[in-house]
Amino acid sequence: MKVIISRNELVEKLSGIQSIVDKKSTMPILSHFLLNVGESSLITATDLETAITEPIEISSIDEPGVLCLPARRLYEIVREVDGEVSLVSEDSEWVRIKAGKSSFRIACMNPEDFPKWPEIKDKKAFTLSTEKLREMIDRTLYSAGESDTRYTLNSLLFHIKPQDGILNVVGTDGHRLSLIKTPVQTGFEEEMKLIVPRKSASELRKFLASHEGDVSIDVTQKHVIFNIGEIRFLVRLIEGSYPAYEQVIPLDNQKKLNINREEFLKALKRVSIISREKSYAVKIDVTDSVLTITASHPDVGEASDEVAIEYQGDEISLGFNARYLMDALNYMETERVVFELQEPLTPTLLRETERDDYLSVIMPMRI
């Protein structure tokens, strides 16, 4: 290979793949990326769970070819140089890099050893707007598990329900759950539950940030590919069963109260200062027109706050991890929200007033 690439193009493309490239992997090849120069030139990186391939602009091609380069090291180098960067391979194991008066000779790996892009068979496809996909990830990822032993929880569920023409995206850590839905045209015949690893979802989110327009999504038995413009973002789906999330969404909680979102959020923030060390435990007392939040800690002290509510019904007291309530309220947008309660130890539901496409289910705490 003998090519010249602008420094800025390299910096931009390499910075994008840094977090996918696995630095700590026991497989050295995964800390490398593939540079493929030909009629269309591409870079490819993977951690075996996620893979991305995207075009790279080559300023001049003297000799096409394929190289498997150390991603971190090359990134560090190109960040420090100016102008055009020339890459000349000696063989498949060594490459010479020149920029201005700087010159490097870098060890590479054999491109043959780089994981192959999976063959995509029997794919089905649907389309979402980038903006929608971004929103769906943002509003669910925070409630997904992080290192749960039930590994399917450390993910987002993309639940496609073709009969209803609906896509549900769900995140849950086993204590709280968030769900956002959107209408989709899929042409699928059957329901599909795609379990996307948390890390992949958050990587995907980064690539969506700078893109407009639609994302076309290809689904196979084992993979899902998000086509974001010319970027192809492939995710290996988690095998296993996702908990029956629909069964834990309370549909007929009788005690419904209407509350100002900002005020509720601020009061929770204040009171939970006292119970931060105690899993953010707060007690919530609901009476006619007033919601009282209290917290106490034997070594720290006590706090209480009140928020006006629209509520008529029986009084109820229950405990919560304030963090869960604050997270959900943070990702809601309307001025007022509805908080639906039933018993002190049964699931509660938080939703926006004017919209019904987003909800959060929060399990109380025993206090």
Add this chain to the structure above:
Amino acid sequence: MERVILLIDMDAFFASVEQQSNPSLRGKPIAVVGAGKRTVVTTSSYEARARGVKTGMNLYEAKQVCPELTVVVGNNHKYTYTCTKLRELYLQYTPDVEIYSVDEAFLDVTTTEHLFGGPLQIGKMIKREIKRRFGINATVGIGPNKLIAKLAADLSKPDGLRWIKKQDVPHVLENLPVEELWGVGKRMAEHLGRLGIRTCGELARTPVGVLRSRFGIVGEHLKRMAQGLDDSPVVADGEETEDVKSIGHSMTLPEDVHRMPEIRAYLLLLCDRVSFRARQYGYKGRTVTLIIRYRSFETFSVRKKLDTPTDDSHRLFRAVCELLDGLRLREPVRLLGVSMGSLQRQSGQLALFPEQDRRRRLLETMDRINLRHGLRSIVWAATLEPKRQPGVISPAWRPEGVHRSL
């Protein structure tokens, strides 16, 4: 204020309790062994010791030196009952009672000694009461800290009473061999010997830099010990639950085992106990430690960190098994221990999915059954594998099962 610490150490505790509960054994040489096939002397009466019976001997050796030896199988319940009763006695003199092990207790009487006519008087009264109520001799060591109190007891047992006052400490330590110090083992004594240090006086005069470069942070501690300095507090039971560092359990097996399935079965038993206690105290732990002692008494531990804290017997057991799988056992195992650290208080957060709750409810139900009908009323079938119940409890047993450190 200068502290006044008492160490009360029961003489030949297990043997004394046995002699007390069976009058025909009194005045005779007896040896207590664990249940099952254990044939190693756990402890022996002073009559047996006088004839040369030593802890750690097997029964054959013991009978050789003392043919008229009576062998008694230990009964843990008797010992723990006596220990609990002794604690009540100690509490009459000070609230600061630390049950250090089943037969040793530290009392901090700094603020209460004047009420009873001084530390020696308290020592006398406690010895008299223990003799009257339980028929057991005890040795009381008194000193300005735990280290010296322990030393005073060690130097005056059996049936002793000694007060080493602060001003006398340097004199007592000057020619004392280093291995007499509490916490200095045979190995350490050998290491020190190679540096030409044999007595506490020599150790106290050794520049701290020399010790630090040879033993690290332990070196500094050694020097302080040789100077008779120790500021560790007497931690009253109950106080410790506020700042618990670890929950652990260990057992000397009825016989040395080599077979993995049997080792696993014992480990499940231990994991079950540890997690049971964690649940009772409302803790979840993240670090898991497996302790193994070989037949040769060589002891070591391995540990790992879990992704999320747990109080579930099976998750603990899985982690312990992973640790075990990473080892190659060179000898049959004599003692196994499991401990859980990095503890966090349980929050009371409820689970969203019924299957998570099912697990919790199962454990809670088992705990309730065991609390009402006695421990091990309901057990995991796999723990039935070691048919015989483990032998005499470890001397590190405490009435409150939580340890502040490993």
